[in-house]
Amino acid sequence: MDTSSLIGGRYRRRGEPTSGAMGDVWIAEDTKLDRIVAMKFLAHRRLMQQGAPTDFAESTARMFQREARAMARINSSRVAHLYDSDEHEGDVYIVMEYVEGESLAEHLRTGPKLPLERTVRWTRQICEGLGAAHDVKVIHRDIKPGNIMITRKGDVKLVDFGLAYLAGITQTHTVAGTPLYKAPERWHGDTGSERSDLYSVGCVLFEMLTGHPPFGSPHDDPMTVGRMHQDDMPASPSDHRPGIPAQFDSLVRILLAKDPADRPKNAHAAERAVIELSHLLDATDGTAERSEVPDTPGSSTSLSQHIEALDLRIFELEILHDRGDQPLIEARTEHAELTGQSGDTRGAAALYDRLARDCQEFFGPYDVRTLDAFEGLARWNGAARAS
Known part of the structure; x- marks a missing residue:
């Protein structure tokens, strides 16, 4: 096989890329292992050609490298796997698992209101993926529906670790993130923690239950949304969707606690709580089979x-x-x-x-x-x- 036209001697790009401000993502064929992958190229040269400040371009390069290092640490079926990282004609790239499906954001935007069972299942899988990341000291810092992929089989894959924080590695702190899902402490410049990620999970769970985030909308000024996260108490999901069991309201309230210490201590604890919600739904579905409380x-x-x-x-x-x-x-x-x-x-x-x-x-x-x-x-x- 002539590998001269292949990237890294093995990858052949297909079709056209999905382009963003910081890079391009291609679907590609790994000719060595005969599988489809996703290739993400850093748009460093394009940023410089467009007149981007040098410090911004360098910060973007660090984010790109951080994403590769973060993904390489994690081994979970709930997180898109990293396969390779290299350079091609001066452009840095990473090779990742290709997730066939669509984002949770697309599900929420185009589909009907999610049933409770699916909401619980996806929330549990999000917590499972975060637990695997947190176990190896990776904080995602940008959990949102757009970074949660739903596969064709209906399972969760977490993607886009570009803002990830790797505990134990010196790096520039950033307050970047998506305003609608960013924890209160991060608006004060805090680096973020496992419990900051769990706050974002609370925002995503609230949106899955109600159809909208707990604070603000995509059209609102980010600083206004930030003040809501810091100062306002969220409504209960059941206020927007009657019939939601009280335990759902309780979990959302705990995940969205202003003080990180009042949230679940880690993603595994949050996952166990979500599993209890699934048991609650099972019990509700099987009401006719449960023994009745004596009327005494x-x-x-x-x-x-x-x-x-x-x-x-x-x-x-x-x-x-x-x-x-x-x-x-x-x-x-x-x-x-x-x-x-x-x-x-x-x-x-x-x-x-x-x-x-x-x-x-x-x-x-x-x-x-x-x-x-x-x-x-x-x-x-x-x-x-x-x-």
């Missing part, structure tokens, strides 16, 4: 409301705490007790059974918390048999 004199509207509020509180605590932390154990114990007092003795026994198993795993079989949970299990099991 012990039941009351106020008690039911207390149980519902406590259930939501446990959901929030599971996002913010490890399962063995005392506030969560106390809330679960109270939830089990109130469930039994409402007349649902079997439900109380089931809650205590799960709590006892967790405590045994966390603290051992002879810890007082484990023994108390097994005592509650025996007590409500006895009440269930007596009824």
Whole structure:
């Protein structure tokens, strides 16, 4: 094979590129491995020919190199893979996995309102991809619908790590990012953190649920949008879309907390919270198969409301705490007790059974918390048999 016309001796570009201010993206054929790839060229010479300031052109080159280094660190099916990086006739390029599909932005712009199941599935996969990036100290810093690709199989791939921050590597800080999805602390010049990425996930989740971001619109002045992120409290998604379960509102509220310390501690914690949402949808779909709570004199509207509020509180605590932390154990114990007092003795026994198993795993079989949970299990099991 004559490789003289091939880029890097193996890549053959196809069709026309998609061009942007900072580079061109081509679909190409990797003749060595017989696969289709995406090739991204830095438009460094074009920027200089157009009179771009030297510092801007150099900053763009650093972003391009940072993207390659960031993507090379990550190994996840939820992140587009980096295959190669080199130079061709003075132009730097990177070779990436070609993602056949369309962006989440296109789905939101052209499709019907997303069903809750798909919203939950895609949010979980976004968190999964971010978790893999954060595990190797890569902060994306530009999570938005346009940088979330949806494959033909309906799965998420995160792309465009051009603004990524690599912990442990000296680099110029930047406040760049997309205003509609940028965390409050980044408007103050903060470099960004894992929890800054999670704030952006909250903005994306809000948009998937309602059809628009929590603050502003693409037509608004960026500084006005920035002040909203810093000062305003977002509405609940259910205010815009009636029927959304309260747990969705709760997760969005926690992800969009102004103080990063009030958000989930990492992407894995956020992913677990989203998995709980999927369980909630499964339970809702299977309502007819669930056992009914006995209608007894012990039941009351106020008690039911207390149980519902406590259930939501446990959901929030599971996002913010490890399962063995005392506030969560106390809330679960109270939830089990109130469930039994409402007349649902079997439900109380089931809650205590799960709590006892967790405590045994966390603290051992002879810890007082484990023994108390097994005592509650025996007590409500006895009440269930007596009824």
